[in-house]
Amino acid sequence: MINLDHTAPIVENVFGISWLDFNLSNVLMIAVASLIVFLFSVWGSRNLQMKPTGMQNFMEWIVGFVKGIINDTMDWKTGKVFLPLGLTLITYILVSNLLGVMTMGVVGHDLWWKSPTADATLTLTLSAMVIVLTNFYGIKMRGPKAYFKEYVSPVPLMLPFKIIEEFTNTLTLGLRLFGNIFAGEVLLSLLVGLATTGVLGFIGAALPMMAWQGFSLFIGGIQAFVFTMLTMVYMSHKVTNDH
Amino acid sequence: MHSYLGYLTIGATVGGLRVGDMLVQLFFFLLLLYFVKKFAWGPLMNKMQEREEYVAGEIESAEKSRLEAEKASIEAAAQLNNVKLEAQKLIEDAKSAGMKQEQDIVESARKEADQIIQAAQADIQNEKEKAIQALQDKVASLSVLIASKVIEKEISAQDQEKLINDYIKEVGEER
Incomplete structure (x- = not known):
């Protein structure tokens, strides 16, 4: 761990259940990110009109953007049910990524305010959820027979690789997001450490910090896009017949 | 370095x-x-x-109304052409009718004039004959009158008496 003096607000054995541990910082940040996304989405799509103005245009641009991602990977007829999933993923991950770039909050020695996506547990949860969803829709849309046949095509020898692929997909999808965001936050924390050493340190750290925050914004956007894109790619592998 | 980290700081935990x-x-x-x-x-x-x-519906309806408008304009043009032709025909008809009427009028006028002339000539002839007749009658009576005047002047009292006597005689004989 980089910040040795920063601990996480962890509570263990909740309700006396030995495996149920919570990182309260994660719980807080998940709630905050969800709330922001929810309020923003509802605020942006209130007062809908046939002739869109201002915010509605922006929301429709987001819809069009995610629609474009889905259209790149599968045809629109099968893909349109995934539009809300894609929209929620891209907005939630983007907001989560940016939460940690704007500021960090430490209370006492506990790190409370950060990106929820800078925690591997949470990104892996998201990616596992996505992979489970792809399998679920694979069965639902193509039927169990076609779904299971996919595992042994073109030859039965592929079966172990196909099964391993599901887990590697989960890991790469989750860890890519986590790694990018976590690395960004580590570098930011180092720069803050430099800035707090004194006047010279502050002057020296100011410029690279601004640059790195700008870059983190960029990374946050890119990673949200990549996560959504890959979700749709995996989804299309499961729900389309032609490949 | 870590001891300097403050309350609002940037950091992350795995x-x-x-x-x-x-x-x-x-x-x-x-x-x-x-x-x-x-x-x-x-x-x-x-x-x-x-x-x-x-939008799709609007485009469709716009297309439809455009087609309709095209049709209507073609129809209107055709109708206009028809009307033009008709008008031309009407004018021509009117012209020819006018010409004919003019000829008729002239013709009938001429006829009437001829009749009037003929009647007038007949009247003149008639009057002439009447005048001649009247003149002839007058001439006869005038000549008698003149003759009687002349006779009156030349007869003397003696003769007159003789005449009267003769007349009386004649009357007596006739009885």
């Missing part, structure tokens, strides 16, 4: 693999998915769909 966090993340994400779908993206997508259909 964190362990805690089941509670996973459940919270999953719960919140699915909840969020449900709510934004219901309250934000759902209505928005419906609106976009509605607009798409509206």
